[in-house]
Amino acid sequence: MNLVSFLGAVEIGLIFSLVALGVFLSFRVLDFPDLTVDGSFPLGGAVASTLIVSGIDPLLSTACATIAGGMSGIVTAWLNVRFKILHLLASILTMIALFSINLRIMGRPNIALIGEGTVFDLFTWLTPLVEVTGLPARSALKVAALLMIVVVTGLLLARLLTSEFGLAMRATGANARMARANGVFVDRHTFCGMALSNGLVAAAGALFAQAAGFADVTMGTGTVISGLAAVILGETLFRSRSILVKLLACIVGAITYRIAIALALNTGWLGLQASDLNLVTAVLVGVALMLPTIGGPFRNILTRSARA
Template sequence: MPGLLQPCERPLMLSQIAFFGAVETGLIYGLVAFGIYISFRVLDFPDLTVDGSFPLGAAVAAVLIIAGWNPWLATGMAIVAGMAAGAVTALLNVKLGILNLLASILTMIALYSVNLRVMGGPNVPLLMQDTVVTWWDSLLPPEYYFLAPVLLFVVVTAIVLVLLWRFMKSEIGLSMRATGANPRMARAQGIATGAMVVLGVALSNGLVGLAGALVAQSQGAADVTMGVGVIVIGLASLIGGEAVISPTSVLRALLACVVGAIIYRLAIAFALNADVLGLGAQDLNLITAILVTLAIVLPGFRTRVQARMTRNKA
């Protein structure tokens, strides 16, 4: 039996590529789940801007890389662009009094045109361009090329997780959490809740912009439609992770985001590659809907079963 990473026959190698490809994508969407955790869980701010800020990050990074920028600087500018998009949504809500959900929809719609302007068309290819993945490719033998982005995204996700964890324990992070938990009490304590909302939504979309930039560099192209359904994927990752790891602390909640994203992508890969299920790429949205439904229902079902077992023991 060949080892897991030992060169082998084509069927097993395809299985390896599918597995590590799902892990790679799961790590990237873990960053999206971080952003959705900040907006939905910390701030209680339903934000659909992510469907626009995701391709915005990809577009900004791709255009700057083609213009000759260092890929890491281009990725940093993608984060800034995502934060700007999030700040617009928050300001529409805080300053103009527009309902948070409607404000995010308005920004998301506007970003479609912005993304077309940034890219100068519907897509930008990155073939033959140096990206953040290029250096990591040189670390491994050619037959293991599919592991290079996995290693890179493990490092990036771990760094972001630690930074977010530390931020949420800081004074500003605690103020942001208080704003989401009870805005009226937070204002009574002298917290500028409006500023916290702007900062939190901007940070959330900055993380989503980072994920979009990494996806574009990993897949070799940025496309204006690549953000469709990102909010659903992020929610599926967040809810699924919370079903596996109880978010009793900030660190556990952040870990749940990553674990949920990886489990979600592995479940998608299994469903699409299992011949016995007869599913294809056209069934992706159906699979997503089923996974999200299960992630929402199963924790409550588990609680009811445990309560019934407790009553029977009594």
């Protein structure tokens, strides 16, 4: 794998770090299996790209995409909380509806952003620093910009989850009945958590569209699987009770996951092609899911050896 391919994998990994953070919020913090992610990711790309080609500022377009994603999360939470629809089914209903909504927003299956301004233009001041490294300027600039966005987002999210409001949200996911008995407004925290989760995913979709130069109505397929795999892989690499470490694990897991896919597809002796992406994804997700189970016996063996 050459340097350009590696930087491309890191770039996509950083974008999907936001997806991993969103999935962490819904699956781990709220204990809410949410498939809305597969619809809110392309929703972010659809809203941002449509606004950008209409002449709206890219930063404002990305903010609008984030808000639109948050609204999709609220719809899923509303179906679950108000009408007692099973959370998994509620998220599937929203995801299916979003496919048609995304087509409505875009007016066509895809939108090209070639030649349009993007949010990455705001980080051109990093160009002299990037040129010093000797890396390809365009790719390295995107990676640096995305790294700044992801780090700031992770720190803000860590601050939220360790606040009183965040502790109440975590209590909602851990034991909703006990949290309600202690005066926590469970429904409100579910709405807020789902809105924040899908808002992050939509923001990732908006950034992905601007980084790739296009938005497509089908680009959200398998997003929830990628996000969940990143979370599980990160938790396997970093075992800690600290919220900050867990969020860092999500980011590292997403980057590692994307690099692993790039390595598999760019390794000649494996004989894999771009059309094998779904196969590689399935294998990597399966390995990520098996690692906690496989790692247990090995850790026990190492512990016994150390004691001996």
